[in-house]
Amino acid sequence: MDYSTFLKMIHNEIEHTSRPAGRHQIIRFMKPHQYWDCLDQLRKMKSSLSKLQYIRASHLIKALIVPLPSSARLIHSHNEVIIEQDTKIKVHSASARIPKPESSLGVPWGVKQIRAPKAWSTSTGHKIKIAVIDTGADYQHPDLRHSLARGINLLNRNMLPLDDNGHGTHIAGTIAAANSMEGIIGVAPRSVIYPVKAFDNQGSAYVSDIILGIDWCVRNRVDIINMSFGMRTKSKALLDVVNRATKQGIVIVASSGNDGKRRSIDYPARYAQTISVGASDENRQIADFSNRGPHVDIYAPGKNINSCWVQGRYHEMSGTSMATSHVSGAIALLMAEKPGLSPDEIKNLIRKTATPLRSRKATRGAEQGGELHALRLLREGMKL
Incomplete structure (x- = not known):
């Protein structure tokens, strides 16, 4: 040629x-x-x-x-x-609202529900590198000040990956917020977030941006990639880059989507190489908006999740995006104490240690899987 x-x-x-x-x-x-x-x-x-x-x-x-x-x-x-x-691709958030002042601080309910605080005496995710491919992060947020590395801005390579939407900051907060005195605590408060800004202020990106983001993650040797976004169409190029990153030992966690589908989930969560995440609520039932079914590996809290927001604020958000960040944090707790586990081993452990879901009568038998249990995941993983 x-x-x-x-x-x-x-x-x-x-x-x-x-x-x-x-x-x-x-x-x-x-x-x-x-x-x-x-x-x-x-x-x-x-x-x-x-x-x-x-x-x-x-x-x-x-x-x-x-x-x-x-x-x-x-x-x-x-x-x-x-x-x-x-192909265009969107972040997976269903709704957002400002929480009541009294609920803004402390340990969010989702972090408690997966039993993360009970794991902190053993692991806080110390120095585990988590790339969040999203809308960026608020580098001035008091809860994230010590949790953020430089990352990369794929939309403007000369700028920090600053968040002009809020979604990426929310994800980062659930994973690694670390302000026990005045703010909130994330699942893995000593892990390090590498914001990879691929999404614009409307929460939109293209597959090409995600490919370049994953390529950057492999070059910079991150441990986990959080992908709280999706689309309904396949992409061979995206599948290829996900596959190659997984073969490098990177754990990829992806949200299933918010269409309430019973038997189908979005890509890239549908790729077998990822850990696919659906959303649960405070009753340990699958959230009504969450995609579900045999393609979902694990469910995690995703309804009315309070976390960090831009300009140092807090927001409640619902979506499988929020569930995914809980799973990324739990994996960081495990990897900090048990390095060297393969992505497949981690996926199997997550499924094996899950808490059974409570089915609604109308849907009993149609839903599979369990809810994330961070403490049990850590304990079982350390036995290997």
Whole structure:
């Protein structure tokens, strides 16, 4: 393949095409050497063809992320490349509200319900690196001040991954808030959050952003990736990057979605490589909005969850997003005391140590799985 001609074609398409902001084509190469040869040529040509600077690369899946809409015509039929069109993806939150002042502080009910406080005498998740691919985080929040690493802003690489939505800060708070005197406590208060800002202020991103985010996570050797978002369509590129990250030993926790479906969940939670999470309520029943069924590995508190919010505030939110953050925190408690467990071993332990759910009469027999039990997870894991 003549990579020089191929890259010139891409440059011309970028130059002459008006595109929706954020949308890309994902160009994957059939063989690794083809990717590296094209990347080498790209480096040589960037200085003379200015639009090539907008191309991003994922070494993990040997792909170029090119800012072009689906209408742009590249070499779709060429046997050296596979071109996948970008897909929009949304965070999984169902609702948000400001909590009553008296309920804003202390240990949130969900953290108590999974028995995390009883585990803190053994583990607080010390130094476990958790990437939260989301809307960013509030670096000034008093409960998160000592819990946040620099991370990355994929929407503007020159800026910190500051949260302009609130969702990412909420997730970070449930995992690792650490302000016992005046604020709230998360599941793993000594773990370290690496915010990966892939989502805009509306809670929207593209699959290409998630691919680049996971690629960054692997390069920076995080232990856990929290993915509180989803979509209904498959993506081969996203599956590939999830698979490769898992093979590197990274545990990926993903939310099942908020459509109340009985037998189906969103991607990427539906991929077997992830730990898929549904939401439960204070009665240990599946929350009415949560997707459920055989594809869900574990349920965790996800209804009326109080956590951190932007501008140093607190919000209650509901959604499978909130459930997922409880699971990521519980895994951090385990990994801090038992490093070296594989993602499959951790998934099996989570399922094995779950608390049985309480079924509603109308749905008895149709729902499977149990609710997360952080203390039992830690104890059983330490026996291995």
